[in-house]
Amino acid sequence: MQKPAVPQPHSSRAASWVLIAAVLALAVAAIGCVGGWLAPHRLTPQKLVDQFQRNAGTFPGYRRNHAKGVCVEGYFDSNGNAQAYSAAQVFAPGRTPVVGRFALPGSNPYAPDSSVPIRSLALRFTQANGQQWRTGMNSMTVFPVATPQAFFAQLQAQQPDPATGKPDPAKLAAFFAAHPETAAFRAWAKTAKPSASYATERYDGLNAFFFVDAHGQRHAVRWHVVPEATKADSDAARAGDTDYLAADLARRLQQAPLRWHLLVTLAEAGDPTNDATKTWPDDRRSIDAGTLVIESTTPQDSGPCRDVNYDPLVLPDGIEASDDPLLPARSAAYADSYLRRTSEEAHLPGTAAMDAKARGEAR
Template sequence: MNKPSFPPPAPLCVPCRLAAIGAVVVAMAGGFAYVAGWLTPQRLTTHRIISAFEADNGTHPGFRRNHAKGVCVAGYFDSNGNAAALSNAGVFAAGRTPVIGRFAIPGGNPSAPDTSVPIRSLALMFTQHDGEQWRTGMNSVPVFPVRTPEQFYQQLVAAKPESATGKPDPAVLKAFYAANPETQPFQAWVKGHPPSSSFANGAYYSVNAFRFVDADGESHAVRWAMVPETLFAPITDAQKAEKNFLDADLEQRLQSGPLRWHLIVTVAAPGDPTNDATQMWPAARQQIDAGTLTIDHETSQDDGSCRDVNFDPTVLPAGIRTSDDPLLAARSAAYSLSYNRRTREEALNPNLHHPQQNGDRS
């Protein structure tokens, strides 16, 4: 049998191959340059957003660029199975899921007084039995002040402190709010709700909409909230004079026993906006108590369980998806860049430590 014959290979063109490789490298470099904003300096990038945080709060190596002051906590979530019809995520099947979390206040200064902002935050990482994770970052206000990443950046620029006073220019902030009426629901809510006296007695909201996917593949637009069993109480006059009362209060409460919240899932009706975090859904929407979050201990702020966790709200297990809210992708990118910066700072300075700052380098 004759062996099949093949045409001789084309002569090797070394310059051509080098040129092709060079073109790929140039294209990749151009892509990175575009993403970084070097080729379009006026385009909004994640680097510009994080740099705006640093301009407002100063640079604090090893700390988050936002929510820099916080404390690690841990516990578990007991699902009652009520949300399993909406989502096939393992966390909603009846049973227990371990949780790592973090309480914090907004802002990039880990030494800021607890009274510097009226908002508290709670970030959680649920680790399912199959290894998949659900990460969520929630605030004590159910709406966000702005609708788009561009507005958020403009707000950061407007809030930049003046060198003479160390505070934002009231006229600049007023002009920003006047130009962005979407901020009115947020402002109204904050004015009508005094800050909580404790991390333990506040409710925490997803703010953004997400989608739960059931076993049949049907999608349901949802938001959620962690509602405390501890009775709400507003901040006291004595606490207003203290710098670090939130962490001290939490530690004292946990010494007396675990703290609990109920995960309340709100299901949207057709027409409810899923791409606008400045708008609340009507109070009459269906609400489901999906189970109980128990926090039973806190850990060191410098080496605690949440230290190396990036609470990216787009890290989701099967059964939960992002919505069309434009803030979600921006949050994910900003969290990633913040994580990269602080871990790089720690890698370059292994002895980085701030014992005088009541902040969490996680």
């Protein structure tokens, strides 16, 4: 269970959390209104996060999605190739420090690593001018649905039946029939298998954004990172080992830093920027913007990623959000999840005995 890193007097700590909560609540409201999806009688971030909890349970102090993960640190070494398309300082030649997080999708921080085929990578780039770029990527080629409402309906269809403990096949079938846009994701999922290493995965930023160059011209883009490491340890996922990904990552980093190339794809006229279920044609121009280097890993309950909300709308000058409706929904839901888990860790005792008991009960 996550715990505050530095003890504070109860009164000052409580005041700090109240202030943080107030600021984030305003941010949630502002983002929701701008996105047009947070309105009376419509979907709200609270409803989305509540549904995650219904599906997998509530684990106090943990993220409501991508709950199981590890912190990583390193840097991005820009080669300057993306400077012509974005004025963001991160793309100037040189290094930008990075705090990241590898994780599994889902709300259960004790889920076996082999339970899902998807791995995620979230990154926070901190520029020399203080501005940040935060992004979340996944090891899949498309997102299942295109709108927050459809995603909420998907979560509802996946809610376990109390009688069986598993989703109702009839409800899932009805959802897929009503949402033919899920076909591309379902085709990918049929052949996807849980990998034995975070280090050998390609991670895609499935949403479109705009790079803005020094002249103010906007360029629609998507990005992904491609690993230099390609060999997975066949012995990593031993039978009965539920946590092999973190161990494999630590072992690899003891030997050498891990590297990925950040590739930026430029859209052409007609390529959709508002639909994460659709890929762009393979012949679109791709730019190698530099190398992501991961140097170390630490547990998420004490590492530098613990208190980071990887909000995809935290962007530096030179990068702007597209018209993808999933972006404001993700941002608002992340803020709600952050408020919940940090208020819980601020009030719950965090003794080793209680943490051990929680782990045992969760399994």
